[in-house]
Amino acid sequence: MKSRCVLFLLLLIQQVRTDLQYDNCIYWTSSKGFSLPEFSERRVLNDVTVFYYDSSLRSKTPCPDWINTTAGREEWSSIHFWTDHNRHTVTLAFKSASQQFNLTGSLSDQNIYQASGCCSLYPDGTYKAFLTSAFNGKDFTSFDINTKTFVAAVPQAVLYKNLRERDSTTIEELSAFYKKPCLERLNILKQAPGILIRKVPEVRIFQQQKADSITVTCHVTGFYPRVVQVVWLGPDLQPVDEGVTDVLPNEDGTYQTRKSVIVPEEDVGEHTYSCVVLHSSVPDNITRVWGGEKAGGMAVWISLVCISLLAAGIGLVVWWCCRTRAKAYKYIYKRPEGSAPS
Template structure:
């Protein structure tokens, strides 16, 4: 388990005992979370084994020398308090199953995942637990670990630059945000009326830099007839700054 890319918890199936609580985790609440994760990894191991067995049977690859089943769960806490969470399963490097937190249902990425989807959806207490965990507990864990883990407190302020690309019919403006840490960042374009404008790609793709920081871009396309009458601003929110960074294009 990592918080802002810093490993804070590790487990593998060859371990015979739980990891000791680290010295920096010196609050009662944080230690309770540590014990919770120590217990939860055992439960997750059983679920992962079931997923692996189901996938190998449904794909009819039980005789293969090696099959790999992966589960990634993640929750992001943004500077404005917004929370996003993900639970994704993969089999042999390809999407297999994902969990929709709002509808409490699993989504099969391939027909072979339907059997395991139905199996997981019959476990109603587990569905309720997952929703509670991603809506509430996951964020509390992040805040508690951020407060106590010394290596997680490092923050680097993003650098923001605007770039233009012109054609006869439009101008594309790109907001390039780089050098920030931790990874979670919000970047959005606003018009002269301070209303959000349609972006070229609404997905927030964050990429790593070679020095351990991150970068991302957001672009808007402005019709040629609007370039003289509209102003646009790129607004960046990050945990390293108390407010935001605003770069205006006029």
């Protein structure tokens, strides 16, 4: 049984490790009525924006100084070229969706179309890519890179799917991009300032006593890049129920998150629980163990320590007073006759 649990833990950690990756993502938006530009494109590598353009700008982001190779500058020119194409297709999708959902006239006051395309490189060398879109916050289409077809998430997206697939040349280029050039561009963009700075997370465990249980929280902070996995392991190395909190930014550019487990009071002290943190800044993992100490027992222990320290303090004060008084008596009784106390 234990060997199975150990194997499960190893497989779990291995699975989590593959989630620590480099992400090269592109985000497009076309909207109306949200005080946003009509069109925007943002290219992001692991939460760091390396390129931005929107319809309110007169020019696109110039090639940065950290791209100092011929191949890199050619890729940057390609980004500029495709931005114009993307603006056309995203605007087309927005208009098509608005019409198919009958959101015209007064109903067209507030609508938004969002699309994202990402390619991810994992530490074990595997590579994944996807392209999806949404209209007013709901799935609209996705692109199957292998079959070179668009998949309509809703009937209203079929028209746009057909429009895109009619342009076979662009479809071929789109599929080819996510299979190889996206990865090559990712390797070039890794040179961006701040991308390769990794910070090791700080991990601590704290508990909160409730009526019939204890909530144990694993707080992880100060790490970069953003991608992290926090896993609670309970008795026999089985994962236990956990509360999940989103990864949040710190003021210094690092991130923090926390996960909690609720431990029934009758189980406190009977088992140990481990918080396993996996992050690209450390080769293996960071593990903190909570031994299941009852909050009440801790309070009693703290009280005993405080009482002991108080007693010791009182004893020290009494000893000092007695010693001082003894010295005073000795001085009074031994001083020369006729002399006055100073």
